[in-house]
Amino acid sequence: MILSMEDIKALCTKTSFERGVDYFQMGNVTDLEQFGNKITATVEGTRDYTVTIRTDKKTITATCTCPYNWGGYCKHIVATLIALSVNSPKDTLRLTGSYSFLLLISRWENHTIEILSAI
Numbered sequence: 177m178i179l180s181m182e183d184i185k186a187l188c189t190k191t192s193f194e195r196g197v198d199y200f201q202m203g204n205v206t207d208l209e210q211f212g213n214k215i216t217a218t219v220e221g222t223r224d225y226t227v228t229i230r231t232d233k234k235t236i237t238a239t240c241t242c243p244y245n246w247g248g249y250c251k252h253i254v255a256t257l258i259a260l261s262v263n264s265p266k267d268t269l270r271l272t273g274s275y276s277f278l279l280l281i282s283r284w285e286n287h288t289i290e291i292l293s294a295i
């Protein structure tokens with residue numbers, strides 16, 4: 177399975193995506209581990225939450241221990257998916273590679289530009 181930033185965006189709200197990018201950039205995703213088709217990560221924030229992602233050839237299902245319940249995946253899951261997209265523990269997700277890395281960098285730049293123009 178190949179996940180692009182657009183794929184991740186489609187799984188969550190705009191706010192969750194932006195917060196997830198922030199969390200990833202701040203290095204809040206820790207303990208990223210893969211056991212077969214199950215991936216777990218600890219995401220630090222106001223509290224530490226555990227994200228669990230299960231994959232098969234066609235689907236990704238993700239859960240988080242936080243109370244988020246406002247549509248789509250929470251920022252912790254988004255941050256974990258982004259971390260996977262640049263640093264897949266193994267090649268199950270086939271998310272590594274310069275293309276996705278460049279895509280992420282360009283997203284960061286867009287994000288920075290948005291923030292600067294908002295100020």
Ligand SMILES: [Zn+2]
Pocket residue numbers: 225240241242243244250251252253
């Ligand atoms: Zn969460």
